[in-house]
Amino acid sequence: MTHADRPTDAPRPSLAAGIVRSLRPKQWAKNVLVVAAPVAAGVIDQGEVLLHTAGAFACFCAAASATYLVNDATDVEADRLHPTKRNRPIAAGVVSPGLAYALAAVLLVAALVGGFLLEPDFGWVLVAYLGLTTAYTYWLKEQPVLDIVAISAGFVLRAVGGAAAVGVPISEWFFIVTSFGALFMVTGKRHGESLDLADDAVAVRPALGAYTPSFLHYLRAVFSGGVLIAYCIWAFTSGQTNPDGAVLFQVSIVPFAVAILRYALLLDQGKGAEPEVLILSDRIVLGAGVVWAIIYGCAVYTS
Structure with a gap:
């Protein structure tokens, strides 16, 4: 059936x-x-x-x-x-x-x-x-x-x-972080869809037939590394332009990295087919995101 x-x-x-x-x-x-x-x-x-x-x-x-x-x-x-x-x-x-x-x-x-x-x-x-x-x-x-x-x-x-x-x-770093973050999320989505659809994958979405697990793993590694490195540079650059918030910008790297690494773990488990659901349902990702937003917001608006 x-x-x-x-x-x-x-x-x-x-x-x-x-x-x-x-x-x-x-x-x-x-x-x-x-x-x-x-x-x-x-x-x-x-x-x-x-x-x-x-x-x-x-x-x-x-x-x-x-x-x-x-x-x-x-x-x-x-x-x-x-x-x-x-x-x-x-x-x-x-x-x-x-x-x-x-x-x-x-x-x-x-x-x-x-x-x-x-x-x-x-x-x-x-x-x-x-x-x-x-x-x-x-x-x-x-x-x-x-x-x-x-x-x-x-x-x-x-x-x-x-x-x-x-x-x-x-800023160029805002653009780079956004780009790598989006690529990371979408690659995880393709991995999750491949697992969910199994034998029906090619019939439902022909492009999935060209993606091997190793290739998708490679893309996730490249894009996750890219977004982490780019955000670190952006945080330090923001600290140079706004010295009063430099420490907070740098501290924001920690929850940001936690969110990315936790999300990477969930993707590796094949749970990325619906990113919007995954982000809002995982307490660690959501919690790290809230902490990041608070720290970053304080760096921008209270410094």
Whole structure:
């Protein structure tokens, strides 16, 4: 019996509930990355900056949900072979592909109009994000390595978008840390998906067939090392530009390293298929993240 043939006891949701689920509101947590640059720049406590950041978050939520709708409508047959994705509203027949495309068009227009009204530079970041996600949906997701880079670039564009929305510059180390962190997380996601899907992996996601366990292990090692080294340099560089907070910036390396190493352990155990769930469910990762945020915040705002 295949995954698609297995019965499910879940009741059929209503159309309204199916639409909400198709928007994937749980995934909106990724868009919190728009606050990274304003926080790092020490300006998030300014009223106008906070308002623009909230607007950027809303625009990214609309844009992301639009891409999720298009992706699910395009992948409807492949999703029906997946052990969990087959229960998505579009794959399950609750929401029709035609309705999904129509809703996606409305959200895309809303996101772009809102983005350009908020700040033209931010609007162009949204255009780049939507272009990237469209290319991923129709081609990049089937290309090994490029699929990992494309998803990671989506995370980086969220961080860049937050900076563009409030007009703050991005340091090279902020960009490098964000890039390596995203690559590390997405590589772990691919490893987790390979283990979860097993023999169905290639049928559901063709690019997974090209990834061997040793290659994914190599990528995780490279990217985790890269993000740790880059963050250490960023912390020391921040201490040079802000001497009053130098000690706190340096101390923040400890919880940051704990979070990365703990996450690496969980990835090695094959638990990375859903990064947003993993981060919020593991107490050590979450606790280290909170401690890091407090220390870093004190370094930026109280020094």
